[in-house]
Amino acid sequence: MTHPTAPPDPAAALSLRGLWRRFGDKIAVSGVDLDVPAGSFFGLVGPNGAGKTTALSMATGLLRPDFGTVHVLGTDLWARPDEAKPLLGVLPDGVRLFDRLTGAQLLTYSGLLRGLDRDTVARRGEDLLRAMDLLADRDTLVVDYSAGMTKKIALAGAMIHAPRVLVLDEPFEAVDPVSAANIRAILQRYVDGGGTVVVSSHVMDLVQRMCSHVAIIAGGHVLDAGTVDAVRGGQSLEDRFVALVGGRQESGGLEWLRTSSDSS
Numbered sequence: 001m002t003h004p005t006a007p008p009d010p011a012a013a014l015s016l017r018g019l020w021r022r023f024g025d026k027i028a029v030s031g032v033d034l035d036v037p038a039g040s041f042f043g044l045v046g047p048n049g050a051g052k053t054t055a056l057s058m059a060t061g062l063l064r065p066d067f068g069t070v071h072v073l074g075t076d077l078w079a080r081p082d083e084a085k086p087l088l089g090v091l092p093d094g095v096r097l098f099d100r101l102t103g104a105q106l107l108t109y110s111g112l113l114r115g116l117d118r119d120t121v122a123r124r125g126e127d128l129l130r131a132m133d134l135l136a137d138r139d140t141l142v143v144d145y146s147a148g149m150t151k152k153i154a155l156a157g158a159m160i161h162a163p164r165v166l167v168l169d170e171p172f173e174a175v176d177p178v179s180a181a182n183i184r185a186i187l188q189r190y191v192d193g194g195g196t197v198v199v200s201s202h203v204m205d206l207v208q209r210m211c212s213h214v215a216i217i218a219g220g221h222v223l224d225a226g227t228v229d230a231v232r233g234g235q236s237l238e239d240r241f242v243a244l245v246g247g248r249q250e251s252g253g254l255e256w257l258r259t260s261s262d263s264s
């Protein structure tokens, strides 16, 4: 784990130092220090309410930290957002898209917003629609997409400017297994080509198979981080997660839920 007083790592894709964020009385993130190595496929795991979305929002310029710094490949995100943000592609939690646009229009919009010329946008948009298996629905309004299709078009929009670092909050949620496998392959190619991917996920098995590195977050701070093999230390990631986070509940206390003939 990173020493709290260590300076940001300029070579890291993301280098978080002393990140804090409070909502009223609730401290959502309490002193997160984390380095995401460039070229890694990095998983962020933690129980519900652990602070993953809040940390990722601060790490991508969507939510201002109360304290702490974020460096993207050595550039201070909150001090120099115009330099740092083009390096990032972001799939936020609960994406709100301009869903009265068609899939193709939404990609065009994302590309133009990122400063690409129309020819590049058209070419890359086509490639991305094909890669996400959305060519047949290119002219369908995004409001009429399924949850998984919406996730895929949002992911395509996050990639169109060829960012150096992709930060994806729950990218596989609601995505069917075939599409998930396609997305995994796309992300793996992106990492093989020198990109860095950060994904948050609740699916330990997926993170163990897919990611090179992982951080376990609970209660607003990092409990462990490193290569997947180092963090799981010979156990499955799921067992390590449960051991570290604790909190397995006995399943008693819901007797009224049992269906039985003598219940009244």
Ligand SMILES: Nc1ncnc2c1ncn2[C@@H]1O[C@H](COP(=O)(O)OP(=O)(O)OP(=O)(O)O)[C@@H](O)[C@H]1O
Binding pocket: 023, 026, 027, 028, 046, 047, 048, 049, 050, 051, 052, 053, 054, 055
């Ligand atoms: N806008 C907000 N206002 C108030 N509280 C918030 C807000 N956003 C997050 N929180 C609180 O901060 C804590 C961390 O939430 P966060 O969404 O970061 O967790 P998470 O790890 O992403 O959870 P999940 O896995 O369930 O998505 C939670 O207790 C949540 O209720």
